[in-house]
Amino acid sequence: MKTDLEALVVRHTRRVPLPPGPAGDGQSGDGQSGDGAGMARRFDAALMAAGFKLSGDLLAALSRLDAQTVVSLAVRTLATVREMVGDHVRHNAYFIDFPRNVPDTFEFWMDCVRAAFSDPADRDKAETALSEGALDLLTLPTYGSYQHTYEQMLARHGELVASARDRVTVLHLGGDLETEATRLYLALGGSGTPLNEDDARDLAVLAEHCVHGPQPEQIPVREIRAVINRARLEAGGEPLLDTVTDVLRLACALAGGDVTLQEPTRFPAFPRRTRRALLGGLDRVVAGNPAKLADTGVHAERWKRLGERLHPHEYPRWPHAADVFAVARGDKPAPTPDARIEALLAAGDVLGAVELLATMPGRLFRALDRLLRMPLLPGEQEAVLTAAERTAKDVSGRVLLSVREHLANRAKPAAPDVEDAPDDRRAKRKSKAERNRPQRVFVNRRGRAWAAPETRGPVPAPVRERLTALLDAEVARRLPAEGRLLVDPDMLDVALPLSGRAAAGGFAVLPRGSRSRVEGEVLRFFMYWRQRGAMTDYDLSALMLSSGFDSPAWISFTNLRDGAGAHSGDITNAPEGASEFIDLRLGRFERTYVLPQVHIYGGEGFDYVEESFFGYMTRDPEQEGRPYEPHTVRMKSDLRGPGRVALPLVFQRNEDGTWTARWLHLYLTGSPAYNQVESSHVSVTALLRAFVDREYLTVGHLVELMAGRGAEVVRWDGSSPVAGDGRPVTYLGLERPDGLPEGTRTITPENLRDLIPV
Structure with missing residues (x-):
């Protein structure tokens, strides 16, 4: 358990908990027994081979410890960081000299x-x-x-020639393990945005360990509350329940199911103690506010399945709990809020619907687009906007920002009208109009994506501008209004993580929609998988498109060489694990987009294989080296999602010849077997085109809002320290550098959720 917690802290915070141990004698200075300083330097050198380094403070602290304590910590930490970048497995290539001598x-x-x-x-x-x-x-x-x-x-491969552009990730000094674990638990538990699956699993480990310690002051995300409630209940405590759906999520958590309620959960035969806790909590919720029964109908089928396991008829002392299951069966009326809203709108009572929605501010803001597209009377439109202005203060920051991003994408023009064109030109113009028609991108919680033509009518521009100003003002009101912001310019293009699946688990992974610079002439993708049981064949491919998203070409197992790059060869079975690579020379590249993708040709899915991940490296041609070099890895993303085609990110060439990565984290359904780039490139291209046109809210947007409230913004490249002057200091960057002013609040992609106001 101690090792697991330590690894969690390192992965999430880049801090190494300082272990307890005797002080070293520091006599020999050559790494012998008792010399922590020598062992700390060896630890630092070993880390650099994987692209990591100890901060000055951490190196000094370890140097004061006994050598054996440092050695034990080094072994554990090296294992953690190597797994973070994918260096815990052996990456072989089918063609032994790859990227050289790849055949036709x-x-x-x-x-x-x-x-x-x-x-x-x-x-x-x-x-x-x-x-x-x-x-x-x-x-x-x-x-x-x-x-x-x-x-x-x-x-067959020489050593990699070191470059100043190789990645170096600094590990910083942490407190003791208990302090660091508690700090991480409070950060994850109090997150204002849903966690991805990896972070949710880590939270479950931390919640079990920290159940008797300090707890988050607020738990705004219901899925996170379910994870914490499970730990509380299993430790003999009282779960935090204030809606009937909280009880349903807790039951799913206890069953090892999906607390987001997106996937069905098979409920087991719960122990009597658990049944009493669930039914008693359910009874208290409904007794305190009978109107909450209305939420039952949203998940009626799940409630019926749960009732079969809880046996509420055996507990007559909790009649309000029995009412929940009566509503689910249809024996007791309790219209859901959505049903009441739909009934009012169907009857033409817009003002009544707005009045009801105003009691549920989050739902009101999610319904704004629909309401404002209806044929409203002037007084009705003003009622909608007034209700939004009156209730904005009660809406979560994540919902406010999500609606703000939505409105930014509703300003696009509609498709041109071709009905009045001459007959001989109408078909041609209609075809062109369809290609240029705005597309909507749909992405569910797990990353499955699809695109469809935009069919909604426009939101009037004055209304959109009024709402945008309202949203910006309310978000700004909740942001810090003073102090100094030290901002790494590369952080400004990082998208805000407004959804639970905004980013996959992994290393140096950014939220969907983010942009990041790509440096180095050689861009090398890598993919690894290890099957669980059945023969499994994953294929790494790269689709290449022109600026107009046409003239497709690809590198794959069916086209091993292209003028700009080469494929390492096809591996079709991975009982011991297998890797595939694609090497691209960006200087030789003529197209605008490069879309790496992973296809399941046959066998186990991404969610079932023992392990699978994708990543990319950058280097200069003269560096040579092995196909996989850990300190050239720029990102490594776990492949865990629905569908049979994975699209981690896309690379785009800019007008000045530089390259930018745009993060996707998308999965397509694909076919049950035999997926390959040749058969999927049409649907993939359509989705990519819609995605590239979409605007995402970024860190830069929040920085502008804070600057408007009086915060001093300093664009900082880390080359010179910024002295504090007594005001709060916040650093925003892709990585926390060494030498920041004491007391700096640090925001990196690992804790970017903390920047979003609650």
Whole structure:
């Protein structure tokens, strides 16, 4: 448990908890027993091989400890950081000299066929296959499996030449493990935005450990509350329940199911103690406010399944709990709020619907677009806007920012009208209009994405401007109004994490919609997977498009070489794990977009395999090195999501020749098997085009709002320290550098959620 907590702290905070231990004697200075200083320097050198480094404070603190204590910490921390960047596994390449000497695709396939016929043991199988009309590449003995060992591959590659542009991630000095674990627990538990699946699992570990310690002052996200409630209940405490849905989420958490209520949960036979806790809590919620029964109908089927396990009829002392299940079965009327709102709108009672929505401010703001597109009388439109202005103070910061982002994407012009065009030109113009028609991008909580034409009518510009001003003013009111902001310019283009699946788990991963600079001439994608049981074939591909999203080309297992890059070769089975790479020389690249993607050709899905992840490296050509070098890794993203095609991010060439990465974190449904870039590029291109046109709210937007309230903004590149003058100091950057002023509040992508006002 101690090791797990320590790893959580390092991953989430880049701080290393200072371990207890005796002080070192510091006599020899050569790393011998008792010399913590020598061991700390060795630890620092080992970290640098993986692209990490100890801060000055951490190095000094470790130098004062006993050598054995430092060694134990080094072993644990090295394992953690190596896994963070994907260096905990062996990355072999099918073509041993990759990226050199990658053969022509057709010549390579013919070599595999010739090898099959040249070996008597394989010839009969090949001849039989040919007699039946086809020879499957996947059945050839030299196709799809490594033809050399990992050690043989390493021997063919020289050492990587160090570069000043190689990544160095600084690890900082933390407090003791208990203090750091509690601090992280309070940060995750009090988050104003939903957590992704990895962070939610980490929160569950921390909640169990910290259940008897300090608790978050507020838990605004209901899914997070369910995770904490499970820990409280299992420790014998009282869960925090104030809606009937809180009880349902808690039951899902206890069953190991989905607390977001997006996926069905199979409820087990709960112990009597758990049944009493759930029914008693449910009874107290409804007894305190019978109107909360109305929320039951939203998840009626789940309540019926849960009732079969809780047996509420056995507990007559909790009649209000029994009412919940009566509502779910339809035996007791309790219209849901949505049903009441729809009834009012269907009857044309807009003012009544607005009055009801005003009692639920979050729902009112989510319904603004729909209400304002209705054929309203002048008084009705003013009633909608007045209700929004009156209730904005009661809406969460995340909802305010989500609506603000939504409105920014509602300013796009509608598709041109082609109905009045001459007959001989109408079809051609209509086709062009359809291509240029604005698209809506839909992404569910787990990252599954699709695009559809924009069919909604416009929101009037004066109304949109009035609401935008309202939202900006309310968000600004909740942001810090004084102090100094030290801002890394690269942080300004990072999107705000307004949804739970805004970013996948991994290393140096940014929220969906973020932009980040790409440095280095060589861009190398890598993908690793290890199957759980069944034979599993994942394929790494790169789709390349022009500025008009046409002229598609690709690098994949069916096209191993392109003028700008090469593929490392196709691996079709990964019982011990397998890697694939794509190497691109950006200086030779003529197209505008590069979209790396991972296809499931066959076997286990992303959610089922033992492990799978994607990442990219950048380096200069003269650096050479192995196919995988940990300190050139810029990001590593876990592949865990629905569908059979993963789109982690897209690279875009700018007008000045520089490159930018735009973060997607998307999954497409795909086909059950045989997915490949050739068959999916049309739907992928349509989705990419819609995504590129979408605007995302970024850190830069909040910085502007804070500057408007009087905060001093300093664009800081870390080259010189900024002295404090007694005012609060906040640093915003992709990584926390060494040497910040004492007392600085640090915001990096790992805790970006803390920047969003509650």
